[in-house]
Amino acid sequence: EPEVTQTPSHQVTQMGQEVILRCVPISNHLYFYWYRQILGQKVEFLVSFYNNEISEKSEIFDDQFSVERPDGSNFTLKIRSTKLEDSAMYFCASSGEQGKPQHFGDGTRLSIL
Amino acid sequence: DAKTTQPTSMDCAEGRAANLPCNHSTISGNEYVYWYRQIHSQGPQYIIHGLKNNETNEMASLIITEDRKSSTLILPHATLRDTAVYYCIVRVANSGGYQKVTFGTGTKLQVIP
Numbered sequence: 001e002p003e004v005t006q007t008p009s010h011q012v013t014q015m016g017q018e019v020i021l022r023c024v025p026i027s028n029h030l031y032f033y034w035y036r037q038i039l040g041q042k043v044e045f046l047v048s049f050y051n052n053e054i055s056e057k058s059e060i061f062d063d064q065f066s067v068e069r070p071d072g073s074n075f076t077l078k079i080r081s082t083k084l085e086d087s088a089m090y091f092c093a094s095s096g097e098q099g100k101p102q103h104f105g106d107g108t109r110l111s112i113l
Numbered sequence: 114d115a116k117t118t119q120p121t122s123m124d125c126a127e128g129r130a131a132n133l134p135c136n137h138s139t140i141s142g143n144e145y146v147y148w149y150r151q152i153h154s155q156g157p158q159y160i161i162h163g164l165k166n167n168e169t170n171e172m173a174s175l176i177i178t179e180d181r182k183s184s185t186l187i188l189p190h191a192t193l194r195d196t197a198v199y200y201c202i203v204r205v206a207n208s209g210g211y212q213k214v215t216f217g218t219g220t221k222l223q224v225i226p
Contacts, residue, residue: 045213091156104156
């Protein structure tokens with residue numbers, strides 16, 4: 001069964017550095033998402049992306065965050081200048097036709113030192 | 114999206130059916146009931162969804178009451194690998210394609226040997 005893949009599984013970065021988290025969504029999916037989960041807390045929506053533009057973003061997704069689909073397969077989340085509170089699991093998800101369920105990757109654990 | 118209420122935690126003996134309840138008394142006519150689960154250290158996994166009819170797939174069954182104010186997810190023969198947090202989510206399925214999933218705190222199901 002096709003699945004969403006994320007790399008790396010664990011990223012350790014110094015505070016203030018830029019980080020790029022990578023995702024390969026399911027190949028025929030059209031809608032892409034990023035979520036995050038701080039340790040012990042709920043999974044929180046960050047952003048959704050369709051037709052090469054952001055369709056919705058949360059309050060968390062401020063100017064430090066950006067998303068890109070640089071080619072036909074990858075979907076990336078960039079954090080420009082990381083802060084300690086950015087430490088979390090980041091999950092990528094994708095979905096196909098309208099209303100179809102989202103499928104999630106196993107996440108990237110981001111640790112900011 | 115309508116609010117849902119789930120028990121914080123439940124236990125189930127291995128091999129027995131796990132019945133996970135969810136209340137969604139404010140559900141609207143065009144809102145579906147979705148179930149996801151999150152096994153420790155993994156991304157959320159889609160299980161099943163339905164509108165008003167009972168649904169079954171290879172993973173689980175979903176029973177929705179006639180008034181649609183509550184539902185039950187049934188794992189017919191729980192295994193240790195079913196130990197996870199189970200999320201009941203109510204959302205509109207066909208609202209324009211993209212739509213974030215809003216996770217609550219879910220039910221922590223512990224399957225006991």
